[in-house]
Amino acid sequence: MVLYLLAHMYGNLKIIAGPEAFNHYAHYLRVILEPLLPESGLLWIIRVVLLVAVLIHIYCGMTLWARDRKAVGGGTRYAVKKNVQRTGASFTMRWGGIAIALFVIFHLFNFTFKAGDRTQTPTIANTAGNYDLMYRLSTGEMVPNAYQMVHNSFEQWWLVLIYFLALIAVGLHLRHGVWSAFATLGANTSPNVRRNWNIVAWIVLLVIVVGFMVPPVAILLGVI
Amino acid sequence: MKMTLRIWRQKNSNAVGKLESYVIDGVTQEMSFLEMLDVLNEDLTAKGIDPVAFDSDCREGICGMCGVVINGVPHGRGETTYQTTTCQLHMREFRDGDTITIEPWKAEPFPVLRDLVVDRSAFDRIIQAGGYISAPTGTAPDAHATPVNKADADIAFDNAVCIGCGACVAACPNGSAMLFTAAKVSHLGLLPQGQPERWTRVLGMVDAHDDEGFGNCTNIGECTAVCPKGIPLESISRLNRDLLTGLRKVK
Numbered sequence: 182m183v184l185y186l187l188a189h190m191y192g193n194l195k196i197i198a199g200p201e202a203f204n205h206y207a208h209y210l211r212v213i214l215e216p217l218l219p220e221s222g223l224l225w226i227i228r229v230v231l232l233v234a235v236l237i238h239i240y241c242g243m244t245l246w247a248r249d250r251k252a253v254g255g256g257t258r259y260a261v262k263k264n265v266q267r268t269g270a271s272f273t274m275r276w277g278g279i280a281i282a283l284f285v286i287f288h289l290f291n292f293t294f295k296a297g298d299r300t301q302t303p304t305i306a307n308t309a310g311n312y313d314l315m316y317r318l319s320t321g322e323m324v325p326n327a328y329q330m331v332h333n334s335f336e337q338w339w340l341v342l343i344y345f346l347a348l349i350a351v352g353l354h355l356r357h358g359v360w361s362a363f364a365t366l367g368a369n370t371s372p373n374v375r376r377n378w379n380i381v382a383w384i385v386l387l388v389i390v391v392g393f394m395v396p397p398v399a400i401l402l403g404v405i
Numbered sequence: 406m407k408m409t410l411r412i413w414r415q416k417n418s419n420a421v422g423k424l425e426s427y428v429i430d431g432v433t434q435e436m437s438f439l440e441m442l443d444v445l446n447e448d449l450t451a452k453g454i455d456p457v458a459f460d461s462d463c464r465e466g467i468c469g470m471c472g473v474v475i476n477g478v479p480h481g482r483g484e485t486t487y488q489t490t491t492c493q494l495h496m497r498e499f500r501d502g503d504t505i506t507i508e509p510w511k512a513e514p515f516p517v518l519r520d521l522v523v524d525r526s527a528f529d530r531i532i533q534a535g536g537y538i539s540a541p542t543g544t545a546p547d548a549h550a551t552p553v554n555k556a557d558a559d560i561a562f563d564n565a566v567c568i569g570c571g572a573c574v575a576a577c578p579n580g581s582a583m584l585f586t587a588a589k590v591s592h593l594g595l596l597p598q599g600q601p602e603r604w605t606r607v608l609g610m611v612d613a614h615d616d617e618g619f620g621n622c623t624n625i626g627e628c629t630a631v632c633p634k635g636i637p638l639e640s641i642s643r644l645n646r647d648l649l650t651g652l653r654k655v656k
Contacts, residue, residue: 245579245621252513252580252620260411260424261506263477265576265630274623361624367646369624369639 182234183355183385185227190392197396197405200328204316208324239282246275270356277350284347291334335400348393352386359385406432406501410445412457413508418516418524424506434497438481439464439471441496458520466493466633469568472575473521474508479572479631490570490633510575514582514617525571527617528585534613535606536589538598557595564591566634573628573636579620584628586614587644588636594647604651611648 192210196203213223316326334340359382360375369375399405407430415422429445436444439461446456462470471491475481481494499505509517514527553561567588574582590607593599599606622641629638 245623249579249581249620249623252618253578254511254513254580258511259474259477259508260413261474261477261508265478265482265627267578267625267627271623271625357624364624364638364642365622365645367642367649369642371639372637375639 182231182238183359185231186351186389187392190389193393193396196328196331197399199405200316200326201319203328203331204324204326205318207327208318208322235285239278242275242278268357270353273350273353274357277354280350281347281354284343284350287343288347291340292330331396332400332405335397338401341397341401344397345394348390352390355389356382356386358382406434406496406499406503408432408499408502409504411504411506412520413517414457414520415509415517417519422517422520424508432496432499434495436496437464437492438475438494438496439492458518458522460522461492464492466490467568469570472510472570472572474510474575476506479510479575480570480633482572482631482633488633488635490568493633510571512571512574512580512619514580514619515571515574523571525569527619528569528571528582530617531582531586531610531613532589535602535609536593537602538593539601540598551597553596561592561595564588564595564636564640567592567636568634570633572631572633574619576627576631577620577622578625578627579623581620581622581628582614582617583619583622583641583644584632584636584638586610587640590644590647591640594643603647604654607644607647607651608655611644 192206195206210224211221215222218226314326315323316328317323335344360378363369363378364375369378396405407428410427410429411424412427413422414425427445427449429441429448431444432441439459442457442459449456459473460470462468464471466489469490472480473491475491475494480489480491481498482489507521509515509521510523510525511517515523515525518524564587567585569585571582571585573584574580577583590610593606594603624638624641626638629636
């Protein structure tokens with residue numbers, strides 16, 4: 182899932198290169214490995230794998246959450262509780278995870294479902310008005326105008342804000358999650374290694390938040 | 406020094422507990438935390454109030470019997486700069502006029518027996534599930550018959566110092582006893598005498614840990630931070646590595 186996020190972020194950055202590059206890339210994702218796979222074949226494989234991974238992730242997380250709650254006797258545990266060294270990110274894993282799940286649903290409605298629907302009508306993403314639904318590549322091919330759809334969305338500051346908050350939630354989830362996943366798999370072998378995993382987790386946080394925020398902010402500021 | 410103590414009072418496991426406030430006078434800096442509670446209990450007894458029940462034994466920080474949550478930190482460790490058990494915490498860490506909140510370990514597998522005393526026999530059952538080695542009887546073997554790598558011996562010793570006080574469970578936001586279990590698995594799993602049962606040990610102890618109703622490790626690290634013996638957090642990763650191997654090897 183982390184690798185998917187990184188690939189997704191890389192693709193988003195193509196929007197900086199302009200409509201031709203971005204729309205061509207969006208189209209390319211649909212025809213990748215054709216004719217070995219049918220149109221959108223690889224996309225559907227990725228979608229199914231991701232969906233299964235996310236569902237298993239949520240199921241395991243919820244099961245552990247329920248067991249942990251029971252282990253500490255439910256609601257209030259201590260009248261006074263002081264945290265000694267835990268990271269702020271470690272507090273955000275559970276409620277932050279729910280926030281991320283809700284955001285992903287919003288995000289799919291915002292972009293994915295519309296991009297798939299070639300007869301789209303103006304909605305939340307393009308309240309500014311209708312836009313050119315199709316785009317002619319320099320090869321002459323007509324493809325859906327993903328560039329314009331994204332551009333219309335991020336001209337609205339509140340949508341950029343929602344995405345920013347969601348990315349902070351994702352970043353914090355990864356800040357603790359990346360380190361914790363490796364530690365659970367046995368990779369925390371010494372205090373030095375532990376520090377390095379935490380640095381890796383910070384780098385992932387920074388790359389994801391900055392990398393994903395560049396296109397929306399650039400569009401909002403009118404740079405692209 | 407004069408202080409206000411807010412102490413968890415609970416008649417028995419079934420009763421509902423609550424915090425009661427007591428004012429205590431004449432506390433000196435040299436007193437240990439438990440001596441301060443002794444003074445309070447004498448005062449309470451004189452007034453005809455039930456004394457506060459708390460566990461203690463060696464009072465020199467090596468038996469693991471004592472342990473209460475002091476101002477939100479197990480063993481009150483957060484107030485001090487050194488690793489300590491409750492009995493080795495001294496009143497010099499506090500100031501005149503302080504309010505100190507004292508609560509028992511709270512976790513589902515550690516039922517409160519009375520006031521600050523909890524039943525930690527869940528730990529004994531985890532030990533019974535694998536925290537042992539099988540040694541042949543007879544005359545003692547030669548001291549140099551089984552060489553042990555120095556680095557392994559050091560790590561095994563770092564883990565063998567666990568006194569089973571339960572502070573890790575009390576500090577863990579998930580009520581997990583992974584640090585305790587990992588200390589035992591590391592201690593025995595790194596030594597040649599512990600090899601024959603190495604893989605069944607880790608499976609048995611983790612099973613017992615979960616059956617007792619302890620929570621799960623999410624690598625937050627509060628356990629190590631409050632541990633009076635400084636059991637390293639990487640022991641939990643070692644347990645997980647052994648668990649992965651164990652799951653493969655044990656049919």
